[in-house]
Amino acid sequence: xxxxxxxxxxxxxxxxxxxxxxxxxxxxxxxxxxxxxxxxxxxxxxxxxxxxxxxxxxxxxxxxxxxxxxxxxxxxxxxxxxxxxxxxxxxxxxxxxxxxxxxxxxxxxxxxxxxxxxxxxxxxxxxxxxxxxxx
Amino acid sequence: xxxxxxxxxxxxxxxxxxxxxxxxxxxxxxxxxxxxxxxxxxxxxxxxxxxxxxxxxxxxxxxxxxxxxxxxxxxxxxxxxxxxxxxxxxxxxxxxxxxxxxxxxxxxxxxxxxxxxxxxxxxxxxxxxxxxxxx
DNA sequence: GCTTGACTCTATAGTGACTATAGAGTTTAA
DNA sequence: TTAAACTCTATAGTCACTATAGAGTCAAGC
Ligand SMILES: [Zn+2]
Ligand SMILES: [Zn+2]
Ligand SMILES: [Zn+2]
Ligand SMILES: [Zn+2]
Numbered sequence: 001x002x003x004x005x006x007x008x009x010x011x012x013x014x015x016x017x018x019x020x021x022x023x024x025x026x027x028x029x030x031x032x033x034x035x036x037x038x039x040x041x042x043x044x045x046x047x048x049x050x051x052x053x054x055x056x057x058x059x060x061x062x063x064x065x066x067x068x069x070x071x072x073x074x075x076x077x078x079x080x081x082x083x084x085x086x087x088x089x090x091x092x093x094x095x096x097x098x099x100x101x102x103x104x105x106x107x108x109x110x111x112x113x114x115x116x117x118x119x120x121x122x123x124x125x126x127x128x129x130x131x132x133x134x135x
Numbered sequence: 136x137x138x139x140x141x142x143x144x145x146x147x148x149x150x151x152x153x154x155x156x157x158x159x160x161x162x163x164x165x166x167x168x169x170x171x172x173x174x175x176x177x178x179x180x181x182x183x184x185x186x187x188x189x190x191x192x193x194x195x196x197x198x199x200x201x202x203x204x205x206x207x208x209x210x211x212x213x214x215x216x217x218x219x220x221x222x223x224x225x226x227x228x229x230x231x232x233x234x235x236x237x238x239x240x241x242x243x244x245x246x247x248x249x250x251x252x253x254x255x256x257x258x259x260x261x262x263x264x265x266x267x268x269x270x
Numbered sequence: 271g272c273t274t275g276a277c278t279c280t281a282t283a284g285t286g287a288c289t290a291t292a293g294a295g296t297t298t299a300a
Numbered sequence: 301t302t303a304a305a306c307t308c309t310a311t312a313g314t315c316a317c318t319a320t321a322g323a324g325t326c327a328a329g330c
Contacts, residue, residue, distance in 0.1 A: 004277065014278085015318060023316090034325045036278055045263070052262050056243070057236060060316070066259070073254040077247055080258050084244045091237045095230060101192060102226045108191070109219045112212055119208035123215050124201070127187050128180070139306065149307085150289060158287090169296045171307055195287070 002032075006039045010047045017047065023060055025050055025067065058087065137167075141174045145182045152182070158195055160185055160202065193222065 007014045020026040021037075026046055030038040046067070053063045062083055069080060111122030118124065142149045155161045156172075161181055165173040181202070188198045197218055204215060246257030253259065 002278075013318080016316085018279095019317060032278095032325090034278080036325075049262055054316090056240060066262075069253050070259055070263075073252065075253045076249070077251045077253060077256050077258075078249050080253070080256055081244070081247060081249055084240065084247075084258060088237065088240045088244060091233055091240060095233045095237065098226055098230045098233065102223065102230065105191060105219065105223045105226060109216070109223060112216060112219075114211070114213050114216055116212045117208065118204050118210045118212060118215070121212045121215055123212075123219060124205055127184055127201075128205075137307075148289080151287085153308095154288060167296090167307095169307080171296075189287090 001039050003037050003039070006043060006047065009044055010051060012047060012051060020047070020050065020060075023064075025060060025064060056087070057091070058083075062087070136174050138172050138174070141178060141182065144179055145186060147182060147186060155182070155185065155195075158199075160195060160199055191222070192226070193218075197222070 001009075003014050003017055006012075007017060010017075017026065021028055026043065028037040028039070028043075032038055049067075050063055053066065058066070065083065066080065069075060108123055108126055111126055116122070136144075138149050138152055141147075142152060145152075152161065156163055161178065163172040163174070163178075167173055184202075185198055188201065193201070200218065201215065204210060243258055243261060246261055251257070
């Protein structure tokens with residue numbers, strides 16, 4: 001199948017597929033006489049695997065590592081598990097940061113009502129006067 | 136003061152300051168004889184304002200809008216408030232996405248223990264076999 | 271055989287918010 | 301005077317794409 005069909009089957013843009021090839025995540029083994037990329041079912045599966053990993057927010061470099069590991073079936077799981085643990089930890093950290101940010105934003109938002117002018121704006125005042133608290 | 140001193144005072148890198156100038160967030164009004172940028176206390180305050188906004192994850196474009204608003208003190212607060220509300224909503228959405236992602240990652244992680252080989256890896260199996268569930 | 275349209279190719283630039291160079295010029299202190 | 305420390309501009313890199321431009325390929329219909 002040609003790249004357009006692979007794109008449709010995997011719900012992935014044609015440019016993205018070519019980008020993954022450039023990034024060594026998906027190699028095109030065959031080309032047609034007219035130099036068109038040709039793919040088989042294994043390519044569909046590999047691309048779907050990549051998509052699932054991207055949905056888990058794994059980076060392309062992490063996915064590349066996973067694909068390499070998949071090709072050495074005798075190896076131990078440690079590396080996969082460590083990657084997952086690190087990844088989960090990063091997501092956890094980001095959630096905590098965002099929760100704090102949300103509370104900060106909400107309290108800032110409470111310092112202003114719509115009827116005011118910019119001059120009296122609690123939000124801008126807070127953001128500005130904080131700067132003068134040098135002690 | 137020169138750019139290095141401004142950088143130290145605001146805990147901001149020299150390149151970032153120059154970048155903000157290029158992005159019209161901080162204009163350099165004066166230059167020395169040797170073409171060095173010169174700043175005053177107002178620049179320190181503006182840069183600190185920008186930093187506070189960045190800590191709130193506001194985009195440079197949003198900060199540019201806030202700076203413009205700050206310069207028209209008679210205007211109403213609506214625009215500021217709308218920006219904050221939108222921003223809070225986006226943070227909220229992102230938190231929910233990440234919480235779901237975390238749960239997904241955790242359940243995936245539970246499908247494997249370190250003693251296994253890649254061949255038996257529950258994580259890789261889940262990511263791979265999902266692809267065959269075409270119905 | 272020819273045209274039209276849909277597809278594909280490569281190469282390049284853009285996104286956002288920086289960071290990191292290279293290669294030049296300026297200032298300051300010893 | 302010379303060395304170090306600073307500054308200047310311009311350019312490229314980061315990440316995971318997305319969007320062009322300009323060319324070539326292919327299949328159907330006339
Ligand atoms: Zn990761
Ligand atoms: Zn306000
Ligand atoms: Zn925003
Ligand atoms: Zn495993």
